[in-house]
Amino acid sequence: MSVWLAAAAGISLTAGLGVWQMGRADQKQAARAELDARARAPAWTGADWPCEGDPQSLPRHQPVRLQGSWWHARSVLLDNRPMNGQVGFVLVTPLRVEAPATCRGRVILVQRGWLPRHAQDRTAVPPWPQPEGAVEVVGRLDTDVSRVYALGEEPMPGPTQPVIRQNAPVSFWAAWLGESPRPGVLVQVQSELSDAARDPLRRQWPEPDLGVDKHHGYAAQWFGLSALLTGLTVWFQIIRPGRQHKVRNHDNAR
Structure with a gap:
């Protein structure tokens, strides 16, 4: 028994x-x-983007269409980010947008695209477009910029360019920008240039793997x-x- x-x-x-x-x-x-279903919803504008709050509560994949100007001097290259079998960088640039009267934050982080890394010289980064003036950026909402596992804390960068890091958490951006960006990140999906063929940034972002299989x-x-x-x-x-x-x-x- x-x-x-x-x-x-x-x-x-x-x-x-x-x-x-x-x-x-x-x-x-x-x-x-x-x-x-959310990816088919009407696009957010700067007025729709929350001023503050928990990034994890944001509606991922919400379409976004923002108008603003790039803050090129505060761009950051995130290292060791593969795309299509190549190792390279993810470029993150703050975008200054018009903020509602009730919102103090005027900066939204944009994950602009991917650039390949030089095989011998890690700091030899290909040039990327740096348009001045007003631009319109189209993409989707996510909770944070690309992250990889890293040991220990990275020091704040000096005045040299380009700025290359493994990760860029919220605390880094607050110190690097002198202000806290609004929660979340815009993952750019198409070029803001009128001649997209001149844009070297790749944007074949992987779809989120939810682990169903x-x-x-x-x-x-x-x-x-x-x-x-x-x-x-x-x-x-x-x-x-x-x-x-x-x-x-x-x-x-x-």
């Missing part, structure tokens, strides 16, 4: 974990559908283990003893 109880517990546990993983996959699929894979593993436990239990507790009993009866009959 203890074998049956142990088998039932194991089968219930593994099947339950499979069901739980399927539920997580359904949640991620619903989140994916929400992102896709991962949960499906885990669920398949748990359901497979549950089926294996069921099969082994039936074999060793029912089929095999039954066959042995028939063999013994046959031998006794002889």
Whole structure:
């Protein structure tokens, strides 16, 4: 009886974990559908962008169309960012926008695009467009600029250009700009230049991976283990003893 109880517990546990993983996959699929629906919503302008708040609460993938002027002197290159199999930099430039009367922040961070890194000289960065005056920037909303794992804190940069860093957290931007930018970041998806062919910045940003396939894979593993436990239990507790009993009866009959 203890074998049956142990088998039932194991089968219930593994099947339950499979069901739980399927539920997580359904949640991620619903989140994916929400992102896709949001991407079709009307574009935000500077007046729609929140003045403050938790960036994690922002509606990711919300389309945005901002008008403002670039703050080129405070551009930052984020290092070790691959794109299409190449290693390079993600360029982040603050954009000065018209702020509502109730909003003190006039700066929104823009993840403008990607540039390749020189194979021998890390600081040899290709030139990028630096248009002056008013521009219109089209993109989508995200919660933060690109981040990678890094050990320790990076010091504040000196006056030399270009500024290359592994990461640029909110605390860095507050010190670097002399003011806190508004929450979130605009991920630019098309060039602001009238002649887009002259723009060397690449913008093949990866779509967010919500891990739906991962949960499906885990669920398949748990359901497979549950089926294996069921099969082994039936074999060793029912089929095999039954066959042995028939063999013994046959031998006794002889």
